Amino acid sequence: MKLHTLSAHELAKLLIGREVSSEELTKKLYGHIEKTDGEIGAYITLTKDIAIEQAKKADKRIKEKRDIGQLTGIPIAIKDNMCIKGVLTTCGSKMLGNFVSPYNATVINKLRENGLVFLGKTNMDEFAMGSSTETSYFKVTGNPWNTNFIPGGSSGGSAAAVASDQAILSIGSDTGGSIRQPASHCGIVGMKPTYGRVSRYGLVAFASSLDQIGPLTKDVQDCAALLEVISGYDPIDSTSLRMTSPDYMSFLNKDIKDIKIGVPKEYFIDGIDKDVELSVKRAIEKLESLGANIEEVSLPHTEYAVATYYIIAPAEASSNLARYDGVKYGYRAKMESADKGLLGMYENTKKEGFGMEVKRRIMLGTHTLSSGYYDAYYLKAQKVRTLIKQDFDNAFKKFDLLVTPTSPTPAFKMGEKIDDPLQMYLSDIFTIPTNLAGLPAISIPCGVSKNGLPIGLQLIGNYFDEGRILQAAHAFEQSTNFHRKKAL
Amino acid sequence: MNYETVIGLEVHVQLSTKTKIFCGCSTNFGASPNTQTCPVCLGLPGVLPVLNKEVVQCAIKTALATNCKVVEKCIFHRKNYFYPDLPKGYQISQYDIPVGENGWIQIEIDEKAKKIRITRVHMEEDAGKLIHSENSRSRVDLNRAGVPLLEIVSDPDINSPAEAYQYLVSLKQILEYLEISDCNMEEGSLRCDANISLRPVGETKLGTKTELKNMNSFKGVQKALEYEIVRQKNLLGKGEKIIQETLLWNANLNRTESMRSKEDAHDYRYFPEPDLVNIIIDEEWMSKTRRSLPELPQARRGRLKNEYGLSDYDVEVLTIDKNVADYFEECSKYFPNCKMIANWITGDVLAVLKDKKININNLNVSPEQLGGLLDLIENGTVSGKIAKDVFLDMVCTGQDAKQIVSGKGLVQLSDEGELVSIIDKIIKQNPKPVSDFRAGKQKALGFLVGQIMRETKGKANPQLVNKMLREKLS
Structure with missing residues (x-):
């Protein structure tokens, strides 16, 4: 049996029934990783010793029928911007190329408590800045469907790992689409929960008011199960939601009769790929055929979302990344002489430690926050952000969900956009608005392009309404076969 | 300009x-x-x-x-x-x-x-x-x-x-x-x-x-x-x-x-x-915090002045450190003469704190103990001068004033019978100052008092000695 190709909920049955052990499953995955990751490049670091030990513990829990969760014993890959104690956490950057975290992120603790098995840390765009995983200092990651193409980003490694069966589940982070866009490009499920739903403690910050951790999985049921494990109030994250998370599994296997779904007309624009448009339209028809009420809606400020995002995210990033100065940890430039002093050390460290895209955003953010420009850029962007949020608030007065393409195109070729940042930025045009608003959204497979690359459908829900998103996504998935299509 | x-x-x-x-x-x-x-x-x-x-x-x-x-x-x-x-x-x-x-x-x-x-x-x-x-x-x-x-x-x-x-x-x-x-x-x-x-x-x-x-x-x-x-x-x-x-x-x-x-x-x-x-x-x-605010220096100065009848100077000095003002008020529960407490705190007590570079909370003498010492002065058991030494002893040992006074035999000599013989002796030994005083030199009296205090190792009640000496020489 090809264990590694199964979903988590399928494997959980085998584990509980003790037909397979977590240790066996974990070793099987490492065997598969050894064979395929040379070509894919999903992982930066493998944590085999930790994984085998965790797998043994999980097996013991299962054997003793003690603290068994839905995902106990399931191997998971973790984006390399979440801190695991004693493990390299590079953020895809030379700057943190030697940084071993002395503490665990909250989400890591939750995964541990639930008995998941950590396979390794996955490749990503440097500091999560990018949409193709090409800005990683360490390697490029190939799209498992066709390795000449990018897997999306910034959680490209996490998406590719799951799509290539090199992990059963993975977690990523989503600041402007970094979970959903790669999920869409790799033909898997990816969800960005409501801002504050999952603790950010231990997630290396890119843009604090936008960052959110979420699951990347083979299907919607796994997504619900993983979301349940990682979400919940965390007293050490002040922006964490003070509410208990619902039982997400209870939203599965329900029909979607009379659910009102809005189709924002601003998301079907010129320049959208024909295959994407066609697949998404068919998916909308499918939802309608399942009983949903479909109606067009307008989100008039959508066109400003990308511009707004590229003011706010770099501004926060310029401040968040200031700490990488060579003083305390991480990369420090070698100084030929001391005569350049502290300033020289700072300059060379940042010059050598950061890549182009990170430098570009730090400069953008530094500029927009500087005195004389703050009002025109940052403050204005915050106002537009409020307008974008109001668009959604208005839409959700009438609709339960909104449906859109996840990305305007399928995965593009490696190298195609890396020198054209504006083109690159546009690949997140449909995912960015929900980050600005703080809303939850999912990407699920809804088709394959003519050249054989997957296409994603985005469902956006109201605040805290991940349940309804999962409900509709699951209903759609149950009546289609896109999620069963395999990359390899 | x-x-x-x-x-x-x-x-x-x-x-x-x-x-x-x-x-x-x-x-x-x-x-x-x-x-x-x-x-x-x-x-x-x-x-x-x-x-x-x-x-x-x-x-x-x-x-x-x-x-x-x-x-x-x-x-x-x-x-x-x-x-x-x-x-x-x-x-x-x-x-x-x-x-x-x-x-x-x-x-x-x-x-x-x-x-x-x-x-x-x-x-x-x-x-x-x-x-x-x-x-x-x-x-x-x-x-x-x-x-x-x-x-x-x-x-x-x-x-x-x-x-x-x-x-x-x-x-x-x-x-x-x-x-x-x-x-x-x-x-x-x-x-x-x-x-x-x-x-x-x-x-x-x-x-x-x-x-x-x-x-x-x-x-x-x-x-x-x-x-x-x-x-x-x-x-x-x-x-x-x-x-x-x-x-x-x-x-x-x-x-x-x-x-x-x-x-x-x-x-x-x-x-x-x-x-x-x-x-x-x-x-x-806000209101919870407002209620929890302590009395602030300005308000306290006003209150200390009114409630205890202290001078501006005393109030100023006592309130520089909240703990000192607290010490004063605590002491006043044990000893009624507030002016005297204030004098002692602004004088001897603060001097000791400065000398030892300590906070009043770390002083070895509690407000109650200071009150006890002042009691001994007030009822004539010790002289003010001896009390200063007793206080320093208290600072070092933490003992009560009474203990120190009785242990060291520092009780003030106020017995007129005992004093008379000492006074007579000093008059006899010092004919020159005696005649000087009688001739109108007031200073000479001070000398004689000093001699008597020396004879009694400072224990003689100075007011009493003064009074008796004047009577003898008039």
Whole structure:
């Protein structure tokens, strides 16, 4: 049996029934990783010793029928911007190329408590800045469907790992689409929960008011199960939601009769790929055929979302990344002489430690926050952000969900956009608005392009309404076969 | 030309909360470098701040005690700059919405009251410390990083170095009464920067200011300002312009010195801290805090004067330290003569504290014990002079006055029969002073009394000796 190709909920049955052990499953995955990751490049670091030990513990829990969760014993890959104690956490950057975290992120603790098995840390765009995983200092990651193409980003490694069966589940982070866009490009499920739903403690910050951790999985049921494990109030994250998370599994296997779904007309624009448009339209028809009420809606400020995002995210990033100065940890430039002093050390460290895209955003953010420009850029962007949020608030007065393409195109070729940042930025045009608003959204497979690359459908829900998103996504998935299509 | 001096002071006070402002690390002073740190105050990748509510509580108290308006919704900003003692590359501080603004405190200057307006009271985190070693290397100690600070900024209402000094004394008193800081300038728990400018008398526009830093005592602030006034006057007198700059006070050379070249308007790129949420200070929190405020120095001075009938001087001295005033009031429960208590505290007690460099709370003599000593004076058991020695004994041993007096046989000699024979003996031994006195030389009496005191090892009741001697010689 090809264990590694199964979903988590399928494997959980085998584990509980003790037909397979977590240790066996974990070793099987490492065997598969050894064979395929040379070509894919999903992982930066493998944590085999930790994984085998965790797998043994999980097996013991299962054997003793003690603290068994839905995902106990399931191997998971973790984006390399979440801190695991004693493990390299590079953020895809030379700057943190030697940084071993002395503490665990909250989400890591939750995964541990639930008995998941950590396979390794996955490749990503440097500091999560990018949409193709090409800005990683360490390697490029190939799209498992066709390795000449990018897997999306910034959680490209996490998406590719799951799509290539090199992990059963993975977690990523989503600041402007970094979970959903790669999920869409790799033909898997990816969800960005409501801002504050999952603790950010231990997630290396890119843009604090936008960052959110979420699951990347083979299907919607796994997504619900993983979301349940990682979400919940965390007293050490002040922006964490003070509410208990619902039982997400209870939203599965329900029909979607009379659910009102809005189709924002601003998301079907010129320049959208024909295959994407066609697949998404068919998916909308499918939802309608399942009983949903479909109606067009307008989100008039959508066109400003990308511009707004590229003011706010770099501004926060310029401040968040200031700490990488060579003083305390991480990369420090070698100084030929001391005569350049502290300033020289700072300059060379940042010059050598950061890549182009990170430098570009730090400069953008530094500029927009500087005195004389703050009002025109940052403050204005915050106002537009409020307008974008109001668009959604208005839409959700009438609709339960909104449906859109996840990305305007399928995965593009490696190298195609890396020198054209504006083109690159546009690949997140449909995912960015929900980050600005703080809303939850999912990407699920809804088709394959003519050249054989997957296409994603985005469902956006109201605040805290991940349940309804999962409900509709699951209903759609149950009546289609896109999620069963395999990359390899 | 005559110039008016305009001074504004910026005081940073370290709060004596148990833990830091955004993490659970201890704030104790003097631990080995980097032992009071955690991922949060080290600024490791991925960490997040959680606000210590106790800090907000201290800030509200201070804002109320300085008559500030307390905001209902308070936010933090990031102040971005690079320095090795600043682990995150930004300081979490407050910017356009401080916790308190538009307040004032009253100072006494030349026996007149003057109000100094307070611009703002805001919360922020302290930075770490650099330890420079000789081989041109510097080490970083982040124990202090994240220790809570309040910044208290005055309006430019201060018009002389003496007023600045008084302002600092009054402000420190208030902070001590609130018990939110130990206000120790040597340990850096209270720091003061000064902005100073001159303008021709009558002019309403402010002159170009300089900022003075690095003063490590209130007197230092006063001296630095005095120096700077002279310096600026000289420049203006010569028709030169004042350069807006930051100057460091050099306490060894008693002069201000320009900081190395460029300070060209730092751009701190303030923006709202996205990792923290708004702090809502509701009416309940406010009124609860208001109720918890202790009696403040000014109010206490008034009350001590009225309630105990003390002089302005006594009240002033007693209230400089809240604990001293507490000691006084406690003592008054055991001994009725308040004036006498005040005299003793402002005299012998404070002298001992100064000598031993201790706080009154660490004094070995309780208010009740002091009351006991004063009782012995009042009922004539010991003389005031002997009592001073007894007090010093009490400070050393912690024993009650009675114990010491009886143990050392220091009870005052007030028995007239016993005294008569001693007086007779002294008169016989000193015919010259006796005749001098009889001839009208009053001084001679003092000599004779002294002889009697010596004979009795100071135990004779001086008033009684005086009286008896006069009777004998008349």
